[in-house]
Structure formats: structure tokens, C-alpha cells
Amino acid sequence: MNVPAFEYLPATSLAEACALLAAHAPGARVIAGGTDLLVKMKHRRLVPPYLVDLKDVPGLDHIRHDTGDGLRIGPLATIESVKQSVDVRKRYPMLHQAAACMATVPIRNRATVVGNICNGSPSAEMAPALIALGATAEIVGVDGARSALVEDFFVGPGCTILRPDEIVAELRVPEPSAGSxxxxxxxxxxxxxxxxxxxxxxxxxxxxxxxxxxxxxxxxxxxxxxxxxxxxxxxxxxxxxxxxxxxxxxxxxxxxxxxxxxxxxxxxxxxxxxxxxxxxxxxxxxxxxxxxx
Ligand SMILES: Cc1cc2nc3c(=O)[nH]c(=O)nc-3n(C[C@H](O)[C@H](O)[C@H](O)COP(=O)(O)OP(=O)(O)OC[C@H]3O[C@@H](n4cnc5c(N)ncnc54)[C@H](O)[C@@H]3O)c2cc1C
CATH class of the missing domain: 3.30.390.50 (CO dehydrogenase flavoprotein, C-terminal domain)
Incomplete structure (x- = not known):
């Protein structure tokens, strides 16, 4: 079964990606790892005529921990890189456990943590740990930026609070309380x-x-x-x-x-x-x- 035809729109900045999504709304989708999106397209459960790719936007695959500030996960950080992160394993073992039991290594090497949340599945592997840890999604769109708790991000099966021009630019996970x-x-x-x-x-x-x-x-x-x-x-x-x-x-x-x-x-x-x-x-x-x- 083939993926249906679509126009490929590579972006070089998040602002350009949001503008492309807005210009082609509601028919455009962001593609990150494609492990959910391309499967849905193959099965014709979703047929977006435009795909906006973030891969040429520099600096989106970060996993960074700063004492006091917590953990930041970029929209192109893969599940495998989160699993491998020493900071995650040491300071956020729950996130490590969730990443470790998701799919297989080849899938984890493509799949992103942010894509897992944005897909809106009730069974999203990374969601329980992110919600328990009080993580927020940092969202950008053509009208500016906003922040939402991951707990409030899901609306229904396959639905999130994201508007058609919006992108999750980062997940932020606060420092867990001492002794937790x-x-x-x-x-x-x-x-x-x-x-x-x-x-x-x-x-x-x-x-x-x-x-x-x-x-x-x-x-x-x-x-x-x-x-x-x-x-x-x-x-x-x-x-x-x-x-x-x-x-x-x-x-x-x-x-x-x-x-x-x-x-x-x-x-x-x-x-x-x-x-x-x-x-x-x-x-x-x-x-x-x-x-x-
Ligand atoms: C064989 C197989 C096994 C799997 N096993 C599991 C499993 O055990 N547990 C599990 O939870 N999932 C599983 N999945 C589903 C999938 O791999 C994950 O949900 C993955 O994390 C999705 O990330 P991605 O980068 O591939 O997202 P994509 O497929 O690129 O995108 C998914 C959705 O999110 C949107 N999106 C992506 N990034 C952004 C962004 N930055 N801003 C706004 N929207 C965005 C896309 O437009 C799309 O609607 C599996 C998939 C396959 C094919």
C-alpha cells in the first residue's frame, strides 16, 4: 500500500513552518519521525495534501538538563535518544522506563517524544510519565507562543489542543521534588x-x-x-x-x-x-x- 501523493514543504525555521501550516490550513501537517503519520496515510486514515518537514530547522533535537530549570526536549529528539540520555536515566527514571518499553530500536530511532504526544493517542507511551512529572508543551504559532500542561494537551482520541498553524517547539519537564x-x-x-x-x-x-x-x-x-x-x-x-x-x-x-x-x-x-x-x-x-x- 503506497503513501498517497502530497506536496513536501521543508521549513528552515519554526516561524516558516508555522507560516506554511497557516497558508495550507487545514490540509497541512507537520512531519517529524513519520512513524504515526505515514502509517495513517498509507491506510488512508489521514490524507494531508501538504507535509511540513522540520528536519532542516537547526537545533531541534536537544535533550538538555539544567539544575533548577529541569529538562528540555526538542521536537526532533527521538525516543531512543531520550532513553539513552544519562540525565534522563538519572533524574527522570520514569521517562527512561517509558522510552525503553516503546516499540523497537529502529522505530525509536525515528519516533520523537513530541510526535508521540502530538499524535494524540490515548495510549501514547510517553504521556503518563510526562503528565506525572508536570511537563509543559511550549507551543508556537503564527500569532505567538503559549504554554500548556501536557495534562491539558489531549482532547480526545487523535485530538489535541493544537490549532492548525501550531507546532510544539519544546517539552519542559520540571526538576522532580527532592526524594521523590x-x-x-x-x-x-x-x-x-x-x-x-x-x-x-x-x-x-x-x-x-x-x-x-x-x-x-x-x-x-x-x-x-x-x-x-x-x-x-x-x-x-x-x-x-x-x-x-x-x-x-x-x-x-x-x-x-x-x-x-x-x-x-x-x-x-x-x-x-x-x-x-x-x-x-x-x-x-x-x-x-x-x-x-
Ligand atoms: C511498529 C510501530 C510500533 C509502535 N509502537 C508504539 C508504542 O509502543 N507506543 C506508542 O506510544 N507508540 C507507538 N508507535 C507510534 C509512534 O511510533 C509514536 O507515537 C511516535 O512517538 C510518533 O513520533 P513521530 O516523530 O514518528 O511522529 P509523526 O508520525 O511524525 O507525527 C505524529 C503526529 O504528530 C504531529 N506532530 C509531530 N511533531 C509535531 C510538532 N513538533 N508539533 C506539532 N505537531 C507535531 C504530526 O503532524 C502527526 O499528526 C508505534 C509505531 C509503529 C510504526
Whole structure:
């Protein structure tokens, strides 16, 4: 099956890319790695007459950490380069874990982190960790720049807050709070497959208590979601086995998965309980908090 014909529009700056998108709206799309876009085009699920390529724009593949400022990920930084980054592995282990279990090395060498988010899939591998860490998307368009939490970026399956002329110019991930611990867990038929369910948990300790906690689910609702009811169970509490089980059950209750050829909604709800329980337990351990009986 061939990719349908399109006009190729290479940009040499982000401003030019936004102007090209605006001039050809709504028929133009940005292409980064093309691992989502070209597949959709081959299957005629998307047939954009214009593709605006960012590859000739210099300096967009950065992964930079500055103490105090946090992590910056450019729109051409690949998932594999994020996985390989020493700063990411050391300071943002959850992001490393998510990158490591996405697809295969050849796909990861093309696929970008920003493209993963902009594709708007409810199962976007990088979304739970980015949301748990409080990441923002820095967006540029013909009318200027704006910033949005990744948590607010997804609107529905395949839909994001981006307007037709807008581009994500960078993802910014704040410095995690001192002593915090985060874990990403994924369930898929094979490790490299798209998630049937995903869960990330980030715990910030306060003495013996779970001072703050974020639990984020993917692939079990029209967008990635915060499991806020699960968070409420543990926030400010000394973690116990009973509270941990209750939090996992609340996460499952908040999920709204669909049944499809890969699995039933019932199976996914069960997996959410299991995955979120594992992610929360792992995050508590990474934050050096003991779970008492
Ligand atoms: C075999 C295979 C396995 C896969 N496995 C997984 C998996 O396990 N988990 C998973 O989450 N995904 C998976 N994917 C999907 C895909 O690889 C990822 O979502 C990838 O990160 C997309 O990045 P990309 O750079 O290729 O995006 P592209 O395909 O280039 O673009 C995707 C979308 O984002 C838009 N876009 C890209 N960059 C920008 C930008 N800077 N600003 C605005 N819009 C932008 C494009 O217009 C397009 O709509 C898989 C794909 C394949 C082919």
C-alpha cells in the first residue's frame, strides 16, 4: 500500500513552518519521525495534501538538563535518544522506563517524544510519565507562543489542543521534588506493542507520609487521565497495604476502557488495578517510604 501523493514543504525555521501550516490550513501537517503519520496515510486514515518537514530547522533535537530549570526536549529528539540520555536515566527514571518499553530500536530511532504526544493517542507511551512529572508543551504559532500542561494537551482520541498553524517547539519537564520516586508500568501483548493499559505513579515523601502523589493512566479512556480518586486515598497518609489496595481499586474505577480486537474492557479494568498498584508500590519504594501492614 503506497503513501498517497502530497506536496513536501521543508521549513528552515519554526516561524516558516508555522507560516506554511497557516497558508495550507487545514490540509497541512507537520512531519517529524513519520512513524504515526505515514502509517495513517498509507491506510488512508489521514490524507494531508501538504507535509511540513522540520528536519532542516537547526537545533531541534536537544535533550538538555539544567539544575533548577529541569529538562528540555526538542521536537526532533527521538525516543531512543531520550532513553539513552544519562540525565534522563538519572533524574527522570520514569521517562527512561517509558522510552525503553516503546516499540523497537529502529522505530525509536525515528519516533520523537513530541510526535508521540502530538499524535494524540490515548495510549501514547510517553504521556503518563510526562503528565506525572508536570511537563509543559511550549507551543508556537503564527500569532505567538503559549504554554500548556501536557495534562491539558489531549482532547480526545487523535485530538489535541493544537490549532492548525501550531507546532510544539519544546517539552519542559520540571526538576522532580527532592526524594521523590516515580515508576511507569505498561501492559501489552508483547513488550514492544502499543499499551493495552499504562500507569505511572510519582510520590513525593513528607517524613513518613506520602506528601504528594500523582497517578496517571493511559489507554483506558479517550485521553490519558489522572487517577485523582486514587491520589486522594494516599495523599498525606502513612502508606499501608489497605490504602494501597484501595488506591489501586479507585484507579480501576476511574478508568473507562473500550473493548476491541486486542482485549476486552473488563480485562483492561483488571489490568489498571494491577498496574496502578504496582506503579504506586514501586514509586513509594523509590521514595523510600515503607508500606506498613
Ligand atoms: C511498529 C510501530 C510500533 C509502535 N509502537 C508504539 C508504542 O509502543 N507506543 C506508542 O506510544 N507508540 C507507538 N508507535 C507510534 C509512534 O511510533 C509514536 O507515537 C511516535 O512517538 C510518533 O513520533 P513521530 O516523530 O514518528 O511522529 P509523526 O508520525 O511524525 O507525527 C505524529 C503526529 O504528530 C504531529 N506532530 C509531530 N511533531 C509535531 C510538532 N513538533 N508539533 C506539532 N505537531 C507535531 C504530526 O503532524 C502527526 O499528526 C508505534 C509505531 C509503529 C510504526
Amino acid at each position: 520516586g516515580g515508576i511507569y508500568e505498561k501492559y501489552s501483548l508483547r513488550r514492544m506493542d502499543v499499551a493495552l493499559a499504562g500507569a505511572a505513579a510519582l510520590v513525593v515523601p513528607d517524613g513518613e507520609t506520602c506528601g504528594d502523589i500523582r497517578v496517571v493512566l493511559s489507554a483506558v479512556a479517550p485521553t490519558p487521565i489522572r487517577a485523582t480518586a486514587a491520589e486522594r486515598v494516599l495523599r498525606g497518609q502513612v502508606p499501608t497495604e489497605a490504602l494501597l489496595a484501595q488506591a489501586a481499586a479507585e484507579a480501576a474505577a476511574q478508568s473507562r476502557p473500550i473493548s476491541d480486537i486486542r482485549g476486552s474492557a473488563e480485562m483492561r479494568v483488571k489490568k489498571v488495578e494491577e498496574l496502578s498498584g504496582r506503579a504506586i508500590r514501586g514509586a513509594l519504594k523509590a521514595a523510600r517510604l515503607e508500606v506498613t501492614r
